[in-house]
Amino acid sequence: MEQERWRVLVQGIVQGVGFRPFVYGLARRWQLGGFVLNNSQGVVIELEGALAALEAFQQALLTELPPLAQIDEVQVTQMDIQGENAFVIVESQRQAERRTLISPDTAICADCLHELFEPLDRRFHYPFINCTNCGPRFTIIQDVPYDRANTTMRGFQMCEQCQREYSDPLDRRFHAQPDACARCGPGVYLQMRPATELVAASGTEIERTAAYLAQGAVMAIKGLGGYHLACDAMNDQAVQQLRIRKQREARPFALMVANMDSARQLCQINDEEAVLLQSHRRPIVLLKKREQQIVAPAVAPGHQTLGLMLPYTPLHYLLLAACQQYFAPELPVILVMTSGNVSDEPIAYRDEDASTRLAAISDGILAHNREIFMRCDDSVLKVTASGPQFLRRSRGYVPEPLMLPWPVLMPILACGAHLKNTFCLAKEKQAFISHHIGDLENLETLLSFREGIEHFKRLFDIEPAVVVHDLHPDYLATRYALELDLPRIGVQHHHAHIASAMIEHALTEPVIGIAADGSGYGTDGAIWGGEILQADLCSFERCFHLAYMPLPGGEQAIKQPWRMAAAYLYAAYGSDFQGLHIPFSQQLPRQTWKTLAQMIERRLNCPATSSLGRLFDAVAALLGIRSQVQYEGQAAIELEQLALTCKDPQQSYPYNISTLTAELEVLPTIQAIVRDIEQHVQPATIARRFHSTIIQLLVDACKEVRKRDSIHKVVLGGGVFQNQLLLEELVTVLDQNAFEIYLNKKVPVNDGGLSLGQLAIAAAQLKKIS
Incomplete structure (x- = not known):
């Protein structure tokens, strides 16, 4: 019978997930000799036996994985026969180069849950029961390889019974690093x-x-x-x-x-x-x-x-x-x-x-008293007609890497956005997107951002050779990037939104990008947010955008949507808007408006914006839904909720698309909304009709780009597409007009996915100039 010896290197999420006992069981099943161990690159297996048994082992390795394991790559090398008959599990090895992946924290498994409520089980009602198939991982690990000494469990010495389980390759708790019981574990x-x-x-x-x-x-x-x-x-x-x-x-x-x-x-x-x-x-x-x-x-x-x-x-x-x-x-x-x-x-x-x-x-x-080493918020998703959509990707998913369609030329750090921040580190074909950091608006969050980057660099052995950042000079993430002694690449916010979805779908050819959000620093210094782009991964052209409006009071206008409503009315009617027979005009104090009008006329703290998010705010304020907000996007969310109560489809309001100025003009929309309010049309009907208007406006703009450039692929990006009514109906109408539609599936469509887009653009630009 033909005998061979193989060396197998398995890379992926293969440590802390019961992979070595799984390999041990397979080797015994096929009567193979050799060993298995963890090292900083993954799991190393040496196997010796009949060729048919080795081939059967390899097939089972790929098809019978433990629940939490994930294989990204398997390398097989033939070696000299050594005459081994027994198969053993040996101690972990630490190496200079690290390629180990870490499992996310996972929910308690069915076996542990059964034991938790089994009165005769020794872990009955023990609140830290776990095994190789469940429990904490990312939040307790401090270094690799994933051994107890490198976790926050290192201070708990196992009792004899736990040690026996931990040492038995056939036990469900073999090398489960957080393994413990009431006698020896956390309380x-x-x-x-x-x-x-x-x-x-x-x-x-x-x-x-x-x-x-x-x-x-x-x-x-x-x-x-x-x-x-x-x-x-x-x-x-x-x-x-x-x-x-x-x-x-x-x-x-x-x-x-x-x-x-x-x-x-x-x-x-x-x-x-x-x-x-x-x-x-x-x-x-x-x-x-x-x-x-x-x-x-x-x-x-x-x-x-x-x-x-x-x-x-x-x-x-x-x-x-x-x-x-x-x-x-x-x-x-x-x-x-x-x-x-x-x-x-x-x-x-x-x-x-x-x-x-x-x-x-x-x-x-x-x-x-089990220490948490790395904070990690809950993940948030919703299911749309296009499938699950991340609103926040964190616990349960991080730090699983996203596999890139091609390798990056050098390690890259992308610093992400100001709001809903995540960062992204990449090497070769793996992109490690961080847990949710949050809004970088205070020292505590900035420290969390900095600590997270250092932890990811250490865990995944990534020392970035280039750093990528948003163009906004005052973002704390941008300032952090500028502090580093590294080559820097600045990426426009909305280009990054589109690139984030492009790299998920391995799109390299030019696409039409609809980037819609609250704010992003534009290349002209204005605040963008309602953009139709023609983009690839290296560059973009701004084909259309919402006509610029003043943002009265800057940040104050984001917190007080009535300011945007007043600005739109002023643009549509001049100062005469105060005589309109609508509640908004009648309730706006004249002195307040006088001050605001002077700011707009003198351009004092009134940056120009093309933001679709601010347009939603303005309409919400016009309808009396929300004049001030307690959190980002509140007015737009409540406008959507109101629109959902109108079950009948609505015709769109008028608007203009100017190919001469590249502007999407919605003042006709505002005027039509005012007429409906004056005629006492139900607010829900107006809200639904406004949604229909934005959908048709965006589709018509895409048609104009297709007419010019013969591009059929449309990529959606930006926080506005968290609006499920808008998203689903827009996808339907684009599809009816023979467009191919792409949007984020693996990261949030909001700023939580921006770091991936920054990474994609930087990687493409580096590849182009190499």
């Missing part, structure tokens, strides 16, 4: 605010927390990647109290429910949404509310959707089960589970920081 503790008026509870820390939640308390709860703030979602007073303390006046809160039955009591859920909810990644999924609601109105005021997630840690399961003892038995347990922070700050993840920052928000803290 929970509860700290209540001294001046609390809550009735003292008895039982375990988790049971007492449940009792306090049932009394209306706001509790801080430590999770995988940081702290949550939790309260009873059916207690309106508790939810309102959380809003006041967290300084979050209007943005919806995420909810956690125990199971799919509870989720279906609250929302309409299709099969694709159910798969997302129950996946081992456990994101928050935005779902359509049922008409009859049992959650407090303050959970998601003015929204037709709820953000739901299922429990993903054993502590979550134990807490929800304990809550069932104290909450009304005929109702499901529904907890608000929102990020543990004050609005605009990053999520708290260090215990001392949480005790300080969350003390004024929460009545108590349920924490544990």
